[in-house]
Amino acid sequence: MTHEDTNSDAFASRILIGKGDHWTVSLLDRVLVWAKMPGMRQMFRLHPYLSVAFVLSTLVAIGFLVNAAIGILGWEGNRPGPVRPWMTVGLVAENWGLEPREIDAAAGLPVPVDGRPFTLQEIADQRGVPVEEIIQLVEDTVRQMRRAEHHGGTGNGAGE
Amino acid sequence: MTEWLLALVPTYGPWMLFAATFLSCMALPIPASILMLAAGGFVAAGDLSLLSTASAALAGAVAGDQAGYWAGRLGGAGLLRGRDKAGLLVRATQMMAQKGGLAVYLTRWLFSALGPYVNLAGGAARMPLARFTLWSVLGEGTWVALYVGLGRAFAGNLEAASAQAVSILGFLGAGAVAVGLGYVLLRAMRAGR
Numbered sequence: 001m002t003h004e005d006t007n008s009d010a011f012a013s014r015i016l017i018g019k020g021d022h023w024t025v026s027l028l029d030r031v032l033v034w035a036k037m038p039g040m041r042q043m044f045r046l047h048p049y050l051s052v053a054f055v056l057s058t059l060v061a062i063g064f065l066v067n068a069a070i071g072i073l074g075w076e077g078n079r080p081g082p083v084r085p086w087m088t089v090g091l092v093a094e095n096w097g098l099e100p101r102e103i104d105a106a107a108g109l110p111v112p113v114d115g116r117p118f119t120l121q122e123i124a125d126q127r128g129v130p131v132e133e134i135i136q137l138v139e140d141t142v143r144q145m146r147r148a149e150h151h152g153g154t155g156n157g158a159g160e
Numbered sequence: 161m162t163e164w165l166l167a168l169v170p171t172y173g174p175w176m177l178f179a180a181t182f183l184s185c186m187a188l189p190i191p192a193s194i195l196m197l198a199a200g201g202f203v204a205a206g207d208l209s210l211l212s213t214a215s216a217a218l219a220g221a222v223a224g225d226q227a228g229y230w231a232g233r234l235g236g237a238g239l240l241r242g243r244d245k246a247g248l249l250v251r252a253t254q255m256m257a258q259k260g261g262l263a264v265y266l267t268r269w270l271f272s273a274l275g276p277y278v279n280l281a282g283g284a285a286r287m288p289l290a291r292f293t294l295w296s297v298l299g300e301g302t303w304v305a306l307y308v309g310l311g312r313a314f315a316g317n318l319e320a321a322s323a324q325a326v327s328i329l330g331f332l333g334a335g336a337v338a339v340g341l342g343y344v345l346l347r348a349m350r351a352g353r
Contacts, residue, residue, distance in 0.1 A: 057338040064330035081317030086166035090205035094315045
């Protein structure tokens, strides 16, 4: 903060607040009087540019925070993302909350060798088919397993 | 290009991340943040180990920072000689040497596009190596923890994890500006009394 900045801020306050104020400035002034916030009122009078920048940056920060909170809260209900060629069956299973080796078994896909999993692209290359075919196979299998799990859960619940 | 690199993550995991973070700290256009998000997903799936993934990404980034720092330190003085008639670069590098810690920390993850240049400036300014390394490790640790952590939490859903990263970085960036302006305002108000 230099003297020039402070002076220009004070100069702005003399221009902005006084007779013939812009209606937004008058309104803000009245709101702060009504809200019994003399400190804030004085702050806006003395340093209008800095104060506006401070309020705006605070609002932007709050906006991002709300967005982040919505992202976290909305996540559980919107878990699975799209299946991509670079994914492994393990990652797809994690996305959908299923067991990866059960997907392998149901779709007839190769299991990891020495702990090293295959990507869907590698499986497609090994079989000499387009990767879209493997992605479709995995998506169909996952949907079937989810449906079976859902029906199984409902059945068990009804039986209890 | 990104899809091709992503496909290498489950296969070459830690090595891949080491190379990606190292090269991105040298200002090469490698999508290291996206690769870390994906790696976090593979960690959640059990395809990669958290320890080796995070430590390899951190080691690559810190090594990249060191390479940039030493490039600036060994070549910086020669680059500046005779071209800084106004003395601005000299003053900038002096400031970097004295107060560069926070700049190094924040340009690792919050303003990461500036990171490689701050490395060069830090070396050219002969910022003490121990201080540079400390802030570099802390900053890169924040970067790796944020992205691998989000990738793990969002199980490799890159769209959701990226959106969350933007929200978190936006909050921290705008929040830092708000705190800074609040501090300046407070001082100005006190000085006015």
